[in-house]
Amino acid sequence: MRAAVYEGTRELYVREVSEPTVGPHDVLLKPKYVGICGSDLNAWQYGMFEPGVIIGHEFSAEIVGVGREVAAWSIGDRVVPNSLIPCGECKFCSQQKHSLCENMQMVGISMNGGMADLVSLPESTLYHLPKSIDDKMGAMVEPLAVVLRAFERARFAKGVSVLILGAGPIGLLSLLVAKEKGAGRVLVSEVKPPRLSLAKSLGADDIVNPLQESISLRLESLTKAQGTDLVVECTGAPGPSSETFRLVKRGGTILVLGICEEPVEADFMTGVLNELSIQFSYLGYAEFPKAIRLISSGRVNPAPLVTRVIPLERVVEDGFELLTGPSSSDVKVLVQI
Template identity: 30%
Template sequence: MKAAVLVAPRQFELRDVPVPECGTGDVLVKVERCGICGTDLHIYHGNYSLDRLPLIPGHEFSGTIAEMGSSVSGLHIGQAVTADINLGCRSCFYCRKNEILNCTKMVQIGIHVDGGMAEYVRVPAHAVVPLPAAMSLQEGAMVEPLSCIVRAFRKSQLRLAESVLVIGAGPIGQMHLQLALRAGAAPVIVVEPNVQRAQLAKELGADVVISDASQVDAAVRAATDGRGVDVAIESVGSPELYEKAFTLIRPGGRVIAFGLAKPGQTFRISALDFVLREQGLQGSVAGMGDDMREAATLLGYKRIDVAPFLTTIYRIDDVEHAFARLAEDKSVLKIQLQVA
């Protein structure tokens, strides 16, 4: 089969490799679409999973079932699916709590083991997520990234009429914005310097969009009666923006740490202020288990608009150009690879 293999940082090779062997409890998925996300860019630049190279990346994929192991039931050949990429031991303390990322045996498809930037990918049957009948395969490749937003929403414990600040309006920030609106947050404020992304945030319903960094403090205070927001979501991965987020939440407010920083980067906050203001900090990074199925339901019922992220498509043969463009061109929100 054809596969895009990352052999070294910033170096892909398009290779003809063996089709993965489908074990008795596995499903072989014929990949149709595979998205490129921020984590993939971290891998591409050598900031993440460097010890796993050479690797076939790709964890935002969708396709149809081409083969099933002998012990697999409840699925069928030709069925449209995606997958929960987080594979744990399924029996430890963390797996039982659906905190699979903390399982000591955890691996992620496309991050630690070969993923969806290939014509076929092997998935354990228990990790297969069927797609709603009305969902296209290009939308299906958005289930995994949306599941990450679903999990962050849960961890935020967002309540009706709470104010939300989304820092960064890339595709992840735009989905944070939409889910906050659907959950009844008010107002929802977005900070984004890029003109096109800021405009999209307005079109998707943001109550306040701030593009001028010098106006952030005043605009946030004006929108929240001077208090600061209840919840700030950092979706960029900048230590400076993490520190800024704590200055923009109210006493008793909380920061959701979502953006991936580079290894070794840290941010500083005042321990005294953190305690006296009774603020909160919660990390969240990946959707898993029910998060995936709930994301599929939300997309199936069109509760989240992913159409703006489905406009830039590259063939898998052009994977190097696709990664380079996504890294450099801020006018591009999202790139999917057409694999089949």
């Protein structure tokens, strides 16, 4: 079968590999659409994943085989797998802090994922995909679950003003979630104009391009120099991450979702004097059913975020190389298997 195999920095190859084995509690999946995630791009640029792993952790699939002990799933079922497989036994798991699990497996990162003709996963990772969610939107469940969990961790409250830094997939999903949860004014900052117009069309009240205009000046005029209640950092860049301290209101919250490779300078004096809260958030886990409900009911519609669909054979050239290039204005690129 074909698979996108990660071998290290700038080394991703679509090649023939042998089909996976199916254990008694495993389900054999035929992936449909697989999202290319920022963490996949980071791994490609900087090296992070297990060499030899088949990537792909955001995907929809159809069941084409079941292990002999599997009773709850049938061939033909449409599913989305959880990307995080916690051990269920460590002290973090016993406290329901699954994303901190000491022995976690991550689909497409530490074990084989969905960018292949077939993948075998434990049945416990799967969720049913209802008819109301097509295969493309099934691939958006995982990133939405990540954002939902982050907003819960930041104790998001109705009516708060929000500034989102970075309008990539996670930034734009944050915009959709903020609006769905009844945010006040939402300002989105982004350097790429097409992403900025997409933010506007998805309901951002204001947009700002920091290459043309200072975010703090714009925020000052919008909030009468008060700052915003919540800043959601989705750029993963050190500059904007540092700047969050000057943008948030006294008593406000900085929610960090962007993964910054370099250390970030933090203005702790402002943090203390203004009694700021900083909340970091990494993965989603228990939020998958909620993400499925939100997409299924149409309350969150991530369809406009998918800017391109490419075949598996072109994943390096039209996916990873283009997306990490300076001129890409894509948001979410899906790989069709």
